[in-house]
Amino acid sequence: MYYTEEEVLDYVKEEDVKFVRLAYFDLSGKQKNATIMASELPRAFADGISFDASAIPNFEEANHSDLILYPDASTLSVLPWRPSAGKVIRMFCDIKHPDGTPYKKDCRYLLKTAAAKIKAECGIDLQFGTEFEFYLFKLDENGEPTKIPFDNAGYMDLAPEDKGENIRRNICFTLEQMGITPESSHHEEGPGQNEVDFRYSDSLTSADNASTFKWIVRTKAQESGLYADFSPKPLQDKPGCGMHINISCSDQSKTENIMAGILKHIEEITYYLNPTENSYQRLGESKAPKFICWGRENRSALLRIPADKNPRIEIRSPDPTCNPYIAFTLLIHAAIDGIKNNLRASEAATENLFDKEVAKKVSYKTIPDTLEEAKAIAENSEFVKGILC
Numbered sequence: 391m392y393y394t395e396e397e398v399l400d401y402v403k404e405e406d407v408k409f410v411r412l413a414y415f416d417l418s419g420k421q422k423n424a425t426i427m428a429s430e431l432p433r434a435f436a437d438g439i440s441f442d443a444s445a446i447p448n449f450e451e452a453n454h455s456d457l458i459l460y461p462d463a464s465t466l467s468v469l470p471w472r473p474s475a476g477k478v479i480r481m482f483c484d485i486k487h488p489d490g491t492p493y494k495k496d497c498r499y500l501l502k503t504a505a506a507k508i509k510a511e512c513g514i515d516l517q518f519g520t521e522f523e524f525y526l527f528k529l530d531e532n533g534e535p536t537k538i539p540f541d542n543a544g545y546m547d548l549a550p551e552d553k554g555e556n557i558r559r560n561i562c563f564t565l566e567q568m569g570i571t572p573e574s575s576h577h578e579e580g581p582g583q584n585e586v587d588f589r590y591s592d593s594l595t596s597a598d599n600a601s602t603f604k605w606i607v608r609t610k611a612q613e614s615g616l617y618a619d620f621s622p623k624p625l626q627d628k629p630g631c632g633m634h635i636n637i638s639c640s641d642q643s644k645t646e647n648i649m650a651g652i653l654k655h656i657e658e659i660t661y662y663l664n665p666t667e668n669s670y671q672r673l674g675e676s677k678a679p680k681f682i683c684w685g686r687e688n689r690s691a692l693l694r695i696p697a698d699k700n701p702r703i704e705i706r707s708p709d710p711t712c713n714p715y716i717a718f719t720l721l722i723h724a725a726i727d728g729i730k731n732n733l734r735a736s737e738a739a740t741e742n743l744f745d746k747e748v749a750k751k752v753s754y755k756t757i758p759d760t761l762e763e764a765k766a767i768a769e770n771s772e773f774v775k776g777i778l779c
Contacts, residue, residue: 419601500777501722517638522600535617537624557584590638621668650735663709669711679757680749683738
């Protein structure tokens with residue numbers, strides 16, 4: 391449900407809301423927030439709430455540090471784990487300069503702009519769905535995270551082996567109460583590893599939901615005396631954690647163009663899809679792709695076309711440490727390039743590229759081997775500079 395400002399103000403009065411969290415994101419995708427009393431909400435809608443942009447890494451310097459948060463009424467969510475008397479609500483915010491112009495480092499603004507651009511220039515809409523993997527680890531006697539998995543279950547096992555079942559259920563119930571409907575959840579291959587998948591939404595809603603999801607998982611894990619780990623390779627000898635991104639196009643005839651555009655630019659944007667050193671310990675093993683190619687049903691390819699009735703593109707390299715707003719923005723711009731220039735993909739890869747002997751014989755290019763290499767490619771990319779700079 392999408393609320394207007396007037397509806398939000400009415401809701402606050404009628405539902406005994408006492409606190410409002412105004413949420414936004416830094417460039418890494420980390421959620422920040424300022425909490426105001428509900429009585430301050432009319433002022434926030436009208437004039438915004440200022441914050442110190444010099445305190446946010448890579449935002450502004452101290453001599454030019456004022457930015458303004460304007461709550462987006464359509465993103466209203468109640469925090470269901472907070473008391474029902476004196477409710478707490480959360481809204482994502484648009485970041486603007488004091489003169490009212492959009493702040494170009496606001497990653498939600500970048501994504502809104504990209505979605506509008508593909509609609510205006512290509513006449514299509516893209517829908518995004520995410521698949522999140524994460525580990526649940528036990529805490530030590532001091533409440534600090536360990537590397538001891540919560541269980542030793544395997545792929546799609548059941549309780550009692552799968553001890554994460556009740557936690558996943560709690561996560562899904564909480565998301566539903568916040569207006570977010572997960573598609574499915576199950577135990578993954580690694581011990582203590584879980585997966586939750588989401589239905590398609592427009593790009594901004596999908597990115598908002600992805601960010602909310604990670605927050606909810608960490609909150610619910612902590613309530614259960616556990617630690618939720620989204621890092622790409624928490625355990626060196628076990629499967630890593632991916633954040634597969636699925637893209638569906640309103641015009642299915644453009645699917646190949648979109649795929650070709652992503653393949654063309656994947657090296658340049660890998661730094662933003664895999665933004666940590668740990669990311670590169672995951673790629674190339676345990677079903678995390680390395681070769682720049684696509685395949686039908688082929689999980690060893692970087693892009694996969696699953697055996698669905700409606701064609702979609704699954705991008706298998708991203709991991710949960712990426713900023714979904716930036717990731718989706720770059721993928722949309724790659725799609726625009728593919729469509730406007732009628733790019734065509736090479737033939738589908740049919741080999742099992744996780745077979746080491748097969749991998750030695752293929753001629754496909756690979757994505758960068760290290761974070762340093764990926765960063766250098768991104769910094770020298772005119773494509774990236776034109777979007778993010």
